[in-house]
Amino acid sequence: MKARAKPWLLENLRFAYYFLGVVYLAMGVVMLGLEALSLLLRESAWGFLSGAVAGLGLGAWFRKLGDPKHEPGRAEALLSIALIWLLVPALGAIPFWISGGMPYLDALFESMSGFTTTGATALADFSQFGYSLFFWRSLMQWFGGVGFLVLAVALLAHLAVAGRQLFITESTGVQKEPFTPRLRTAALSILKVYAVLTLAAAVCYWIAGVPAFEAVCNALTTLPAAGFSPNPRSFEQYTPLAQWFGTLFMFLGGAGFVLQYRLFFTLDPRPLLKDVELRVYTLIVLVFSVSLAAFLMTHHTQAMNYSWADAFRHAFFNVTSIITTTGYASADFALWVPAAQAILVTAMFVGGCAGSGAGGIKVIRLLVVGAIVRRELIRSLHPQAIITLRLGSKTLGEDVMRSVAAFITLYVALVVAGALLISLLENDFILGLTASAQAVGNIGPGLGEVGPMGSYAGLEPLSKVILIFQMWAGRIELIPVFLLLTPELWKKLRG
Amino acid sequence: MKARAKPWLLENLRFAYYFLGVVYLAMGVVMLGLEALSLLLRESAWGFLSGAVAGLGLGAWFRKLGDPKHEPGRAEALLSIALIWLLVPALGAIPFWISGGMPYLDALFESMSGFTTTGATALADFSQFGYSLFFWRSLMQWFGGVGFLVLAVALLAHLAVAGRQLFITESTGVQKEPFTPRLRTAALSILKVYAVLTLAAAVCYWIAGVPAFEAVCNALTTLPAAGFSPNPRSFEQYTPLAQWFGTLFMFLGGAGFVLQYRLFFTLDPRPLLKDVELRVYTLIVLVFSVSLAAFLMTHHTQAMNYSWADAFRHAFFNVTSIITTTGYASADFALWVPAAQAILVTAMFVGGCAGSGAGGIKVIRLLVVGAIVRRELIRSLHPQAIITLRLGSKTLGEDVMRSVAAFITLYVALVVAGALLISLLENDFILGLTASAQAVGNIGPGLGEVGPMGSYAGLEPLSKVILIFQMWAGRIELIPVFLLLTPELWKKLRG
Numbered sequence: 010m011k012a013r014a015k016p017w018l019l020e021n022l023r024f025a026y027y028f029l030g031v032v033y034l035a036m037g038v039v040m041l042g043l044e045a046l047s048l049l050l051r052e053s054a055w056g057f058l059s060g061a062v063a064g065l066g067l068g069a070w071f072r073k074l075g076d077p078k079h080e081p082g083r084a085e086a087l088l089s090i091a092l093i094w095l096l097v098p099a100l101g102a103i104p105f106w107i108s109g110g111m112p113y114l115d116a117l118f119e120s121m122s123g124f125t126t127t128g129a130t131a132l133a134d135f136s137q138f139g140y141s142l143f144f145w146r147s148l149m150q151w152f153g154g155v156g157f158l159v160l161a162v163a164l165l166a167h168l169a170v171a172g173r174q175l176f177i178t179e180s181t182g183v184q185k186e187p188f189t190p191r192l193r194t195a196a197l198s199i200l201k202v203y204a205v206l207t208l209a210a211a212v213c214y215w216i217a218g219v220p221a222f223e224a225v226c227n228a229l230t231t232l233p234a235a236g237f238s239p240n241p242r243s244f245e246q247y248t249p250l251a252q253w254f255g256t257l258f259m260f261l262g263g264a265g266f267v268l269q270y271r272l273f274f275t276l277d278p279r280p281l282l283k284d285v286e287l288r289v290y291t292l293i294v295l296v297f298s299v300s301l302a303a304f305l306m307t308h309h310t311q312a313m314n315y316s317w318a319d320a321f322r323h324a325f326f327n328v329t330s331i332i333t334t335t336g337y338a339s340a341d342f343a344l345w346v347p348a349a350q351a352i353l354v355t356a357m358f359v360g361g362c363a364g365s366g367a368g369g370i371k372v373i374r375l376l377v378v379g380a381i382v383r384r385e386l387i388r389s390l391h392p393q394a395i396i397t398l399r400l401g402s403k404t405l406g407e408d409v410m411r412s413v414a415a416f417i418t419l420y421v422a423l424v425v426a427g428a429l430l431i432s433l434l435e436n437d438f439i440l441g442l443t444a445s446a447q448a449v450g451n452i453g454p455g456l457g458e459v460g461p462m463g464s465y466a467g468l469e470p471l472s473k474v475i476l477i478f479q480m481w482a483g484r485i486e487l488i489p490v491f492l493l494l495t496p497e498l499w500k501k502l503r504g
Numbered sequence: 505m506k507a508r509a510k511p512w513l514l515e516n517l518r519f520a521y522y523f524l525g526v527v528y529l530a531m532g533v534v535m536l537g538l539e540a541l542s543l544l545l546r547e548s549a550w551g552f553l554s555g556a557v558a559g560l561g562l563g564a565w566f567r568k569l570g571d572p573k574h575e576p577g578r579a580e581a582l583l584s585i586a587l588i589w590l591l592v593p594a595l596g597a598i599p600f601w602i603s604g605g606m607p608y609l610d611a612l613f614e615s616m617s618g619f620t621t622t623g624a625t626a627l628a629d630f631s632q633f634g635y636s637l638f639f640w641r642s643l644m645q646w647f648g649g650v651g652f653l654v655l656a657v658a659l660l661a662h663l664a665v666a667g668r669q670l671f672i673t674e675s676t677g678v679q680k681e682p683f684t685p686r687l688r689t690a691a692l693s694i695l696k697v698y699a700v701l702t703l704a705a706a707v708c709y710w711i712a713g714v715p716a717f718e719a720v721c722n723a724l725t726t727l728p729a730a731g732f733s734p735n736p737r738s739f740e741q742y743t744p745l746a747q748w749f750g751t752l753f754m755f756l757g758g759a760g761f762v763l764q765y766r767l768f769f770t771l772d773p774r775p776l777l778k779d780v781e782l783r784v785y786t787l788i789v790l791v792f793s794v795s796l797a798a799f800l801m802t803h804h805t806q807a808m809n810y811s812w813a814d815a816f817r818h819a820f821f822n823v824t825s826i827i828t829t830t831g832y833a834s835a836d837f838a839l840w841v842p843a844a845q846a847i848l849v850t851a852m853f854v855g856g857c858a859g860s861g862a863g864g865i866k867v868i869r870l871l872v873v874g875a876i877v878r879r880e881l882i883r884s885l886h887p888q889a890i891i892t893l894r895l896g897s898k899t900l901g902e903d904v905m906r907s908v909a910a911f912i913t914l915y916v917a918l919v920v921a922g923a924l925l926i927s928l929l930e931n932d933f934i935l936g937l938t939a940s941a942q943a944v945g946n947i948g949p950g951l952g953e954v955g956p957m958g959s960y961a962g963l964e965p966l967s968k969v970i971l972i973f974q975m976w977a978g979r980i981e982l983i984p985v986f987l988l989l990t991p992e993l994w995k996k997l998r999g
């Protein structure tokens with residue numbers, strides 16, 4: 010039995026190995042470029058070189074092990090997703106470890122936080138990193154965002170996982186093609202939209218007075234709702250205009266790929282006005298922002314003594330940042346009064362639209378759950394009634410509803426379990442709850458020590474391991490990770 | 505249109521009026537008895553007299569309006585449940601208001617907390633109440649517990665609400681009878697079991713050194729997982745033996761009516777060993793208690809400097825108290841370190857077995873959700889598979905799963921909404937979260953100011969209104985309350 014273990018894993022994951030090989034090779038090439046940059050800037054030379062060597066070497070080996078024509082089955086595809094989203098950050102951590110002065114665990118935390126577009130940092134002292142490391146940190150978020158969208162729009166939807174089947178629509182340009190071309194089509198259109206919007210954001214930030222390097226880095230991490238900034242104070246020290254631009258581009262990022270595509274390529278926004286998810290998303294952002302603004306305007310303390318205009322700006326910026334799961338901050342909301350923080354903690358569970366790089370539960374899943382509850386209420390009156398649920402013009406299938414219910418249950422369970430464990434490890438309940446919620450939602454900042462101007466560096470190693478696990482599981486929408494715990498997966502892979 | 509409003513409400517709710525009339529008359533008689541007691545003890549005379557007059561007067565009137573033979577439909581039954589569980593506490597509050605020196609809002613809070621077996625007190629100074637008021641407070645919890653079990657076992661199960669249809673089993677002695685006899689059968693067997701166990705608890709407490717009056721009052725509030733104690737320090741000042749007895753009877757109370765019935769009337773506990781819910785319930789209590797004990801033994805602070813024996817006793821007592829949603833305390837856990845509190849906050853979401861007086865989500869619903877999630881994980885591998893789920897020997901129907909999913913969603917939504925609002929009103933996040941969670945789960949104590957030795961007296965009036973709403977909605981298992989928000993209910997009642 011034991012002798013067969015290697016063959017079936019090798020046999021079944023041939024596509025994954027090939028794909029991982031290609032990604033590792035690409036990462037190797039990018040790190041070679043960053044090596045050149047760091048030599049040019051006279052920054053620490055060994056980190057990117059080691060990463061490049063590892064990437065190119067392992068990449069070539071994995072590519073040779075793999076087979077691009079091996080169409081993976083469902084079990085293989087789901088296992089591959091989990092594996093790739095763990096091994097890519099493992100390689101990406103090398104420069105942080107060797108050149109950034111971080112222990113490997115912290116470097117992996119930073120890298121996982123990067124590729125999952127979480128944006129939680131284990132960096133306590135920002136002077137440890139040079140330009141090249143900050144640029145790498147931003148780049149990994151940008152590519153992580155593109156990768157996630159390919160995963161969510163092309164892969165999870167076709168695998169009918171986590172309710173993503175709801176998202177199969179002609180408008181995304183993703184047809185029912187075989188595996189590799191499907192990935193390629195999706196990736197290309199996403200890259201196109203992301204590139205244009207990122208450029209626009211960079212220019213806007215720069216015009217609004219953000220230094221050029223920071224404008225580029227922040228633009229790379231705005232659209233994928235990612236949130237790393239090379240500035241230790243995030244958006245706090247930028248001009249009000251730059252902060253409003255941040256709010257705008259975060260909102261666009263959370264509104265999702267279809268909106269972005271329609272707005273900038275078809276120039277016809279009319280169908281969007283009918284989009285239920287987009288309307289509810291906008292409404293949620295408005296309600297939370299206006300509530301917070303009203304609260305900030307009426308409750309002045311030393312840490313939040315805002316004028317009318319400031320209150321609105323900070324409310325819209327930070328609410329949009331949390332709801333879209335970007336994680337920037339225009340003020341250190343960890344110093345606000347508990348009531349103002351309560352609004353932000355609640356916002357952590359929303360997430361953007363399903364076709365965006367945002368983490369969290371996401372608006373459409375909340376709408377599906379609302380529909381399920383409404384139907385059960387009506388069924389308690391009319392138990393025999395057959396009730397078809399709709400979202401906008403779409404009929405909700407039973408499979409979507411069941412998937413969404415299971416997804417949200419796993420989501421809440423993972424947040425609660427993490428909150429309990431981290432609270433125990435850190436002896437801080439608010440830190441435990443917010444660190445856990447932000448990690449599963451790929452948000453970034455928590456409250457207390459891990460607030461937007463704080464760092465995860467000081468946490469217990471075991472807390473960091475839990476958070477790395479949560480960021481990873483949250484980003485690939487939980488199902489591929491929890492599947493690893495079922496005997497059925499391993500049985501299917503073996504036989 | 506407007507002119508018809510009165511007739512259809514009168515017409516449809518004739519059974520509710522009759523039932524409410526009978527209950528009000530009974531409450532009037534009980535209050536007459538308590539009036540005699542308070543005269544005998546020379547305590548404030550007007551509260552019970554006013555309550556008795558109101559109860560007898562209104563009771564006679566409602567009884568005359570109603571009709572015992574009018575079999576209510578589903579809509580009428582659900583609306584009646586909501587109405588009765590609001591109007592009974594409204595009457596029960598009168599003695600607290602007139603003789604207890606409380607504003608009516610606080611008196612209603614205390615009374616709602618009583619009848620819903622929550623046990624959260626708005627009493628800041630326990631010397632405000634005489635013996636007769638404390639006895640009334642305990643009695644209302646005992647009858648509230650019996651009332652809830654009749655509701656849950658006989659009514660909600662037959663209405664197939666909140667997944668209760670799972671609970672229809674021959675062993676409860678509740679057959680598919682018409683309305684009134686069904687209620688009577690259920691109520692009689694529940695009363696019988698409760699009476700015996702309450703007597704046993706009172707004797708055990710008294711033997712263990714609890715003063716006779718407190719032993720009786722505490723026994724009345726132990727079995728229904730209710731938690732009011734006439735002692736402002738709850739179980740803190742009792743002997744270790746009394747605390748262990750408390751743990752035992754709380755555990756029995758949370759294990760549910762069927763266990764209690766089997767153990768004490770059929771004397772054959774063997775089928776219980778096969779009961780999945782009971783086994784998981786026991787396991788959860790053990791895991792949480794031992795974890796907390798281990799934590800208390802290894803983390804000494806001024807407020808929790810326990811010996812080995814103390815740590816186990818306090819861990820088992822307080823975990824059992826929170827999981828069964830009783831709400832007693834053997835120590836002021838609001839002073840414990842956050843990590844120890846995190847265990848208790850997590851335990852708030854469990855609840856006892858479905859056939860008990862416990863609040864919370866309840867073990868069997870958590871098991872159903874686990875089964876749903878497991879099935880979806882397998883479905884992500886085998887999308888076409890038809891998977892039948894079982895709990896023990898029972899097959900889980902789709903209707904049960906949908907009901908449970910909707911129930912838990914409403915539960916979590918109500919906790920989150922309450923936590924946000926109360927956090928905003930009180931500017932305290934931990935207080936808001938725990939006050940909200942305890943209210944929906946009918947638990948009693950929260951943390952901070954509303955900890956087990958604290959009081960809800962100091963909260964904002966609006967916070968009290970929210971908590972009264974949550975206790976009410978939580979106790980009648982949410983569906984009847986949220987149904988009030990659907991136009992379908994009012995349409996069905998009208999036509």
Ligand SMILES: [K+]
Pocket residue numbers: 126127128234235236334335336451452453
């Ligand atoms: K983020």
Ligand SMILES: [K+]
Pocket residue numbers: 621622623729730731829830831946947948
């Ligand atoms: K209670």
